[in-house]
Amino acid sequence: MSDVFSAINGRTSANNFDPTHVMSAADITELANLANQTPTSFNQQNWRLVAVNSPAAKARLKAAAYNQPKVGDAAVTFVVVGIVGGHTKLPALIKPMLDGGHIDQAAYDGWIGMANGMYNGKEQFQRDEAIRSASMAAMTLMYAAHGKGLVSGAMIGFDPAAVAAECKLAADEIPVMLIAVGNPAPGNWPRKVRRAVTEVLSFSAD
Ligand SMILES: Cc1cc2nc3c(=O)[nH]c(=O)nc-3n(C[C@H](O)[C@H](O)[C@H](O)COP(=O)(O)O)c2cc1C
Known part of the structure; x- marks a missing residue:
């Protein structure tokens, strides 16, 4: 089995984290760098991470996340931020x-022109794209954590306005997901059941 298969089959969501575990800025940056390899539509890279790792910031983020203990206990919780209208930054990117x-030059101009044609004036679609990209990055981040022998826990249980204020997000930024990362504490659940693949997969008609 390849490393990728074992990561896919081995990752689980952790609820219990070792509260004494401290991650270095270098280790946090390594995870962010791996997440940064995530593909995005037109390579617009319309997402970013805020790493919340100091005790005071973790306590504030925990309050904004309905007091989920893992936000206080995990070595770091990443706020995965989606950027609405990210295609407008493509010329520089x-x-x-x-x-x-x-x-x-023709490919450059065509690339930007196609992106503008797809997204300009379509705020909901731009927002969908921000959430799509941030979600893809969140998954990469969880596998990166798994690859480093750490555990992770995704969260949508938070007050978006409070998290946006805590992270000083810009008006065009959305807090899409929180990802707690660290060493596990005892008591985490084993892998949860999934639907049969026959329920998930259908084949197109001829
Ligand atoms: C988008 C998303 C949001 C989630 N939000 C929360 C959350 O707020 N709190 C929590 O304890 N678990 C949360 N989870 C964890 C899920 O409950 C968990 O992924 C699911 O039960 C499957 O378990 P597994 O990840 O171990 O396979 C979230 C997971 C995802 C993907």
């Missing part, structure tokens, strides 16, 4: 590819 000769 993909300029290094033009400058490096990886794409020509």
Whole structure:
């Protein structure tokens, strides 16, 4: 079985974290760097992470997350932030590819033109894209944590306005998910059951 298969089959959500575990900034950055390899539509990279790891900030974030203990106990909780309208930043984001000769001017202009055509004036779609990208990054982050022998716990149980205020998010930013990461404490549940694959998968008609 490949490392990827064993990560997919081995990851579980943790509820109990070792409250004495402290992660270095370098280790937190390594996880963020792995998450940063997540693909996004048009490579617009319309998401970012806020790492909440100091005791005071963890206590404030915990209050905003309906006092879920794992926010206080985990070494770090990442706020995965989606950015609405991220396609507008594409000209600068993909300029290094033009400058490096990886794409020509026509490809550069076409790339930006297609993205503008797809997203301009469609706020709900831009918001959907922000949530899509942030969710993809959240999953990468959880597998990155698993790969480092850590456990993780995703959370949507939080007050979005309070988390946005705590993280000083801009008006075009959405707190999409919290991901607690750290060492486990005893008592975490084993892997939970899933539906049969026959319920999940259907094949298209000819
Ligand atoms: C988007 C999302 C939001 C979640 N929110 C919470 C949460 O707020 N609190 C919590 O304890 N678990 C939360 N979970 C964990 C799920 O309950 C858990 O992933 C699910 O039961 C499957 O378990 P597994 O991850 O161990 O396979 C969340 C998971 C996801 C993917």
